[in-house]
Amino acid sequence: xxxxxxxxxxxxxxxxxxxxxxxxxxxxxxxxxxxxxxxxxxxxxxxxxxxxxxxxxxxxxxxxxxxxxxxxxxxxxxxxxxxxxxxxxxxxxxxxxxxxxxxxxxxxxxxxxxxxxxxxxxxxxxxxxxxxxxxxxxxxxxxxxxxxxxxxxxxxxxxxxxxxxxxxxxxxxxxxxxxxxxxxxxxxxxxxxxxxxxxxxxxxxxxxxxxxxxxxxxxxxxxxxxxxxxxxxxxxxxxxxxxxxxxxxxxxxxxxxxxxxxxxxxxxxxxxxxxxxxxxxxxxxxxxxxxxxxxxxxxxxxxxxxxxxxxxxxxxxxxxxxxxxxxxxxxxxxxxxxxxxxxxxxxxxxxxxxxxxxxxxxxxxxxxxxxxxxxxxxxxxxxxxxxxxxxxxxxxxxxxxxxxxxxxxxxxxxxxxxxxxxxxxxxxxxxxxxxxxxxxxxxxxxxxxxxxxx
Numbered sequence: 001x002x003x004x005x006x007x008x009x010x011x012x013x014x015x016x017x018x019x020x021x022x023x024x025x026x027x028x029x030x031x032x033x034x035x036x037x038x039x040x041x042x043x044x045x046x047x048x049x050x051x052x053x054x055x056x057x058x059x060x061x062x063x064x065x066x067x068x069x070x071x072x073x074x075x076x077x078x079x080x081x082x083x084x085x086x087x088x089x090x091x092x093x094x095x096x097x098x099x100x101x102x103x104x105x106x107x108x109x110x111x112x113x114x115x116x117x118x119x120x121x122x123x124x125x126x127x128x129x130x131x132x133x134x135x136x137x138x139x140x141x142x143x144x145x146x147x148x149x150x151x152x153x154x155x156x157x158x159x160x161x162x163x164x165x166x167x168x169x170x171x172x173x174x175x176x177x178x179x180x181x182x183x184x185x186x187x188x189x190x191x192x193x194x195x196x197x198x199x200x201x202x203x204x205x206x207x208x209x210x211x212x213x214x215x216x217x218x219x220x221x222x223x224x225x226x227x228x229x230x231x232x233x234x235x236x237x238x239x240x241x242x243x244x245x246x247x248x249x250x251x252x253x254x255x256x257x258x259x260x261x262x263x264x265x266x267x268x269x270x271x272x273x274x275x276x277x278x279x280x281x282x283x284x285x286x287x288x289x290x291x292x293x294x295x296x297x298x299x300x301x302x303x304x305x306x307x308x309x310x311x312x313x314x315x316x317x318x319x320x321x322x323x324x325x326x327x328x329x330x331x332x333x334x335x336x337x338x339x340x341x342x343x344x345x346x347x348x349x350x351x352x353x354x355x356x357x358x359x360x361x362x363x364x365x366x367x368x369x370x371x372x373x374x375x376x377x378x379x380x381x382x383x384x385x386x387x388x389x390x391x392x393x394x395x396x397x398x399x400x401x402x403x404x405x406x407x408x409x410x411x412x413x414x415x416x417x418x419x420x421x422x423x424x425x426x427x428x429x430x431x432x433x434x435x436x437x438x439x440x441x442x443x444x445x446x447x448x449x450x451x452x453x454x
Contacts, residue, residue, distance in 0.1 A: 017152070028198065032160065033157070033163075036156070036161055037161070038188055041167050042122055044272040046115075048273075050118075053114075066120045077366055090196060093132075099125070103121070127374060134353075138353045138354055143355065147295065148295055154342060154343060154347050157290070159283075161286060167183065169273055236360075243372050243376070245376075246409070248377075249337075250341070253337065256321075263327075278335065303351065307416060309344070311407070313337055317337075319403060
């Protein structure tokens, strides 16, 4: 009994969910779980179709195409960002479900070009779906709740990655890549149902957001105004830089990783099965880290470590691979970065948004997390094309570029962490002043009659 009691106490430290938060946290966990499950069903399929169709040499152009398409999508989103969140989010997820049915029809016939377009589409699908999820979570929870709960929400993604990659690894050789698109479409519909249930519940609750920092804003109803707001605020500008490095660096690593997979398996389904199995084992470890360690890591090591650890892993891994060109090192670097990025890095980065006002959150966050994130993928494509093809440095040049960008990521993470800590302290001081104001006013009112008599 004593041992059981100690275990329960230990779990409370890592999973400190208050009674009034349990249902909302559970539904947010399910939302993240289902959406990431869909993504990990589709991700190995996409890699298999693309490498077997167009091939890795086309990757730079696909990255650039992703940036251009995402820019158009973000511009379109900015036209509708003022809509109620229920209408906005449900419309996006419903549109995705229909899209997957269309892709199932398209892939009834083999198409090399379609495999490239599908890669771009899945990039937009994943970044928009994830951005809307975390935007909603940031709206529902304040900074204090986020520090306790964002690790658990991230664990929903870890568990979804385990199931999604397992579905693909187990079924791709049975029903084929194309028919798995129908499974993914059904899961998106389930995700939409979870969101609508959650929206019904949160509309009746009042979770107070943190006292947000004052941010000088331009016209947030147009894309240009949002860009101007980002570049006039240090926190938002640092977030934009960290998001850019977060995407450029792993994409450079992914280019090298794709070459490794291409030499390890032949054919689209075989590559998808190999990639799905690697994803599954990483996702299992990732889930337990997210569920039980992220909150502790944020408390013990702080935001600076959480935001910069990926950069350190990639930098050290690429240098090691340059000295000892063993494919196992590159596979380890790729999956270690993926795991850490989905665990404590993601939680720490989302925490940065909790000190922004709600109107800034809904207008600015999608531009940072979608436009600049995918613009960074286009930048990665340009870097790969120049270094690998134009300058002829090959994989060694891509490796060196990855190490340099990782170093820049490390520096930016430190600056961002300092700015957040400053704004969080200002917000806390403002909150304390507001709480003390009634206490200061009461004695003054009590003295007024005595002063009148004099």
